[in-house]
Amino acid sequence: MDVDSSPTVLVIGGGATGAGIARDLARRDVDVTLVDRNGLSSGTSGRSHGLLHSGARYAEADGPEAKECLEENRILRRIAGACIRETQGLFVQLADDDPAYFDVKRAACEDVGIPVEVVDGQAARDELPDLAADVERAMRVPDAVVLPSRLVAANAADARDHGAHIYPHAPVTSMDREDGRIASVALGGEVDETVRPDYVVNATGPHAGRIAAMAGLSVEMRPTRGVMVSVAYDGLEPVLNRCREPADGDIVVPHEGEAVLGTTSVPVDDPDDYERPDWEVERTVEECAAMLPPVADAERVRTWWGVRPLYEPDEASRGGRGISRGFHLLDHADDDDGVANCCSIVGGKLTTYRQMAAATADMVCDRLGVDAECTTPEERLPGATDPDRLDAFVREFDGQGPTDADVVGR
Structure with missing residues (x-):
């Protein structure tokens, strides 16, 4: 395979x-090469529940992070076209849920600027008759659904159209350091070459610690697994969120003819090798059925697990599940055993991927002396208005994840 052996940046x-x-x-106009080991979207991005956050889920815990979600939600609606489904969202309060939590969330959303509309339980059931009888009230927010396979592939296609080299099956097998820099990176798979980049970006999610260790660096991760269960269910329009402290089985995401039920949060030692127990599936279905009873007996079409790329120091300081998922850009030039030409981007969520990318690109350009502004909030993704073209990108980059396998390429 023809490989650029000296890219300016290796992602x-x-x-x-x-x-x-x-x-x-x-x-x-930076010369960039992007590599993955198992096809694009094969990791966390392609194994989510596919929610495009409005920020409401995090509003009372972290107002600034919620505002960033809202901003990115609006940007993606503008630039991503058929990578997004405009569904809206509904936070529902059941009879056993604390009404004070609902009020705090509503006030926090209003403070952040997230549009909210509160309706009583009957009005919510008029909109969605299958809602549980004990839904007492609900809050409409601008959540949406994202099709991650299309989104990732469209980003890769735009990178390729601007000169990037994309290798979906090129696992990193080793790195060599010389004089406080990464001198070379060995790539296996379909590439089987050694490249010598000027700068290296580690964007491997829950695998960031393993990749960093190849360069003698330490990135402490605390990955957690979560299960998604897709059931046959037609007619669900808004994303359903249980309006309570985050817990197992508190979200239902609409797809075309299916509903994705999620999720759990269980620490794992190895993001490639972990248990997938039946109890997580059953608990998720049971808890989601408390909001939408028909899903309890619906045909189970697909089940998959994803692993969150949580950053250990952040999780330790914030206290674990339920706290906002911010991202962290680690400049390894600042490490005790520093590497001048490497950074890692960890944490975050799918909704804020573009912001994470912009922050990383800003830092890389600063290190390389490149004077160029970010244009990604304004420029529409290629194929945004053409689902068939987007799906062709997915095939080109072997980018099909389970999240949207029921929609992409149908």
Whole structure:
């Protein structure tokens, strides 16, 4: 395979953030190569429940993070076209849920600027008759659904169109350091070459610690697994969120003819090798059925697990589940055993991938002396108005994840 052996920037990790970084850098005329080991979207991005956050889920816990979600939600609605489904969202309060929590969330959303509309339980059931009888009230928010396979592939296609090299099956096998820099990176798979980049970006999600260790660096991760269960259910329009402290089985995401039920949060030692127990599936279905009873007996079409790329120091300081998922850009030039030409981007969420990419590209350009502005909030993704073209990108980059396998390429 014809490989650029001396790229200016090597981005490792072909999820949303990595593809977004490659797109951003390529649009700034930086020579960039993007590699992944199992096809784009094969990791966390392609194994989510597919919610495009409005920020409401995080509003009372972290107002600034919620505002960033809202801003990115609006940007993606403008630039991503058929990568997004405009569904809206509904936070529902059941009889056993604390009404004070609902009021705090509503007030926090209003403070952030998230549009909210509160309706009583009957009005919510008029909109969605299958809602549980004990839904007492609900709050409409601008959530949406994202099709991550399309989103990642479209970012990669735009990067390629601006000169980037994309290798979906090129796992990193080793790195060599010389004089406080990464001198070379060995790539296996379909590439089987050694490249010598000027700068290396580690965007490998829950695998960030393993990749960093190849360069003698330490990135402490606390990955957690979560299960998604897709059931046959037609006619669900808004995303359903249980309006309570985050817990197992508190979200239902509409697809075309299916509803995705999620999720759990269980620490794992190895993001490649972990248990997938039946109890997580059953608990998720049971809890989601408390909001939407028909899903309890609906045909189970697909089940998959994803692993969250949580950053250990952040999780330790914030206290774990339920706290906002911010991202962290680690400049390894600042480490005790520093590497001048490497950074890692960890944490975050799919909704804020573009912002994560922009922050990373800004830092990389600063280190390289590149004077160019980010244009990704304004430029529409290629194929945004053409689902068939988007799906062709997914095939091109072997980018099909389970989240949207029921929709993409149908």
